[in-house]
Amino acid sequence: MEKRLFLTAVAIAVIGGIADTLSPDLANIAALLVTGAGAWIGWNCAGGDSSKDYAMGAAFLVFLNAPGWGNASAKLGEIPYGLGGYASGIFSSLAGLIVVIAAVGLLKNLMDRAQRSTG
Numbered sequence: 001m002e003k004r005l006f007l008t009a010v011a012i013a014v015i016g017g018i019a020d021t022l023s024p025d026l027a028n029i030a031a032l033l034v035t036g037a038g039a040w041i042g043w044n045c046a047g048g049d050s051s052k053d054y055a056m057g058a059a060f061l062v063f064l065n066a067p068g069w070g071n072a073s074a075k076l077g078e079i080p081y082g083l084g085g086y087a088s089g090i091f092s093s094l095a096g097l098i099v100v101i102a103a104v105g106l107l108k109n110l111m112d113r114a115q116r117s118t119g
Contacts, residue, residue, distance in 0.1 A: 002045050009037035013097050017090030027089075034093060038100030046105025048112070058102035061095040 016030025046054045064070040073095075077088035 013093035020089035042104025054102035
């Protein structure tokens, strides 16, 4: 089920990234759905030993997208023929999905470790 949810979240992130330039209301709804799906995936799939890998991947995406470091979203925005806005929005939405998955997975890992150490 989580694999289908992840693919659905990716599809919604892509739609939200495209809608970011077309309809801000649809982009906000898509961002809410992506965040909720990312939290669910992070809670159910990203905990345990794999949370470190998710956190490293999310950190790399954040650094890649940061204006002073890689500025990938702005670079994608420079693609000609009007495709840059779509590519930039899609990349930002997907990076946001991965960051939410990693953050919730790390929190679950911390909670599980705290519960094991007290019990």
